[in-house]
Amino acid sequence: MAFVNDNFLNIPETYLFSEIARKVNTYKEENPTANIIRLGIGDVTRPLAPAVITALHAAVDEMAQSATFRGYGPEQGYAFLRETVVAHDYTASGIGIAPDEVFVSDGAKSDTGNFGDILGPNNVIAVTDPVYPVYVDTNAMAGRAGKPQADGKWEKIIYLPCTKENNFIPALPETRPDVIYLCYPNNPTGTTLKKSELKQWVDYARANDVLILFDAAYEAFISEADVPHSIYEIEGAKEVAVEFRSFSKTAGFTGLRCGYTVIPKTLMVNSTEHGKVALNRLWNRRQTTKFNGTAYIVQRGAEAVYSAEGQAQIKETIATYMNNAHIIRKGIEAKNLTCFGGINAPYIWLKTPDSISSWQFFDRLLTEINVVGTPGVGFGPHGEGYFRLTAFGSLAQTEEAMQRIAGWKL
Numbered sequence: 241m242a243f244v245n246d247n248f249l250n251i252p253e254t255y256l257f258s259e260i261a262r263k264v265n266t267y268k269e270e271n272p273t274a275n276i277i278r279l280g281i282g283d284v285t286r287p288l289a290p291a292v293i294t295a296l297h298a299a300v301d302e303m304a305q306s307a308t309f310r311g312y313g314p315e316q317g318y319a320f321l322r323e324t325v326v327a328h329d330y331t332a333s334g335i336g337i338a339p340d341e342v343f344v345s346d347g348a349k350s351d352t353g354n355f356g357d358i359l360g361p362n363n364v365i366a367v368t369d370p371v372y373p374v375y376v377d378t379n380a381m382a383g384r385a386g387k388p389q390a391d392g393k394w395e396k397i398i399y400l401p402c403t404k405e406n407n408f409i410p411a412l413p414e415t416r417p418d419v420i421y422l423c424y425p426n427n428p429t430g431t432t433l434k435k436s437e438l439k440q441w442v443d444y445a446r447a448n449d450v451l452i453l454f455d456a457a458y459e460a461f462i463s464e465a466d467v468p469h470s471i472y473e474i475e476g477a478k479e480v481a482v483e484f485r486s487f488s489k490t491a492g493f494t495g496l497r498c499g500y501t502v503i504p505k506t507l508m509v510n511s512t513e514h515g516k517v518a519l520n521r522l523w524n525r526r527q528t529t530k531f532n533g534t535a536y537i538v539q540r541g542a543e544a545v546y547s548a549e550g551q552a553q554i555k556e557t558i559a560t561y562m563n564n565a566h567i568i569r570k571g572i573e574a575k576n577l578t579c580f581g582g583i584n585a586p587y588i589w590l591k592t593p594d595s596i597s598s599w600q601f602f603d604r605l606l607t608e609i610n611v612v613g614t615p616g617v618g619f620g621p622h623g624e625g626y627f628r629l630t631a632f633g634s635l636a637q638t639e640e641a642m643q644r645i646a647g648w649k650l
């Protein structure tokens with residue numbers, strides 16, 4: 241009989257958001273009349289933009305005619321989308337990225353999770369703490385994390401604490417890692433790095449021969465000037481950083497699935513046998529072997545996000561989410577709780593009152609006022625004592641949740 245990948249036996253039995261869904265479903269079964277408001281997983285609630293819907297319909301019609309039908313598409317994504325991405329997200333900001341440095345995919349979760357395929361098993365990984373669990377769990381699956389420890393950390397991972405004391409800006413690592421995952425605007429804390437702060441990371445990576453995996457899934461929510469939308473706004477980043485982007489939160493594609501990854505051809509990493517090797521070529525090899533491309537219809541939908549109508553429509557939706565974020569912040573502050581984020585990101589990270597752990601806060605919020613959030617400790621040990629609320633609910637749900645919190649005996 242075959243053997244399993246034992247690394248899977250080291251990771252928690254369930255993924256964070258699956259565990260939360262399980263708890264909420266159990267509660268709902270036991271309390272069928274409970275009116276539960278879900279502000280846990282960052283899943284969007286507004287429908288797709290009309291411009292996207294029109295493009296999807298048109299693409300479906302193309303698939304119905306032999307003259308315009310499409311079978312397998314390019315694994316890297318269709319040129320129409322790669323070129324549009326480059327023109328809009330990079331060239332327009334003065335950043336020189338070429339279409340063949342862009343790889344279209346079914347989302348940033350898959351790409352950040354799969355990227356480890358092309359990295360050696362002995363790389364030392366650094367993550368901010370708290371952190372989006374995909375980065376840690378997928379490295380644990382690949383055997384790069386070592387064994388889980390009693391303190392909630394992994395043996396071989398370098399954790400960079402982000403706390404209110406350091407304003408959620410991690411200090412540069414004391415020991416040199418090979419790979420650093422950065423996510424800005426940050427999930428889960430909703431905080432950001434200014435350009436000068438991100439520059440320190442790029443400079444560090446350049447000076448120490450470190451690869452940065454930069455997750456920019458929330459860049460569309462940035463409202464302040466001086467917060468970079470792309471790591472390539474920083475000089476020299478094209479030699480050290482891969483950037484992941486997503487249409488999920490930007491344009492409501494959490495169910496439709498589309499994202500892209502940028503790997504500049506100037507980004508070279510080390511091979512034990514071949515000196516410096518271009519990551520772009522290896523990712524292309526990986527994708528052409530393991531991925532058959534994002535659906536044509538979906539890519540036409542993503543292209544429509546960049547049309548004038550599409551841009552106006554997604555901006556309006558983003559504004560409604562950020563209005564929710566504002567309502568949540570005000571409600572949390574009125575409750576005399578401290579909170580962070582929600583200015584350049586759709587997440588609000590609140591400090592639980594002293595004696596209440598993240599999971600206790602979760603249980604009480606669910607059972608006492610039927611509101612679901614995400615326990616901070618689910619994102620890493622330094623998330624203990626924190627709790628995340630998402631701004632992706634409807635306005636009515638958000639207002640109702642904050643009314644319940646206002647009247648809650650905490």
Ligand code: MLT
Nearest residue numbers: 280281282283349372427
């Ligand atoms: C989250 O809630 O952190 C995100 O929705 C998860 C994801 O994007 O995969």
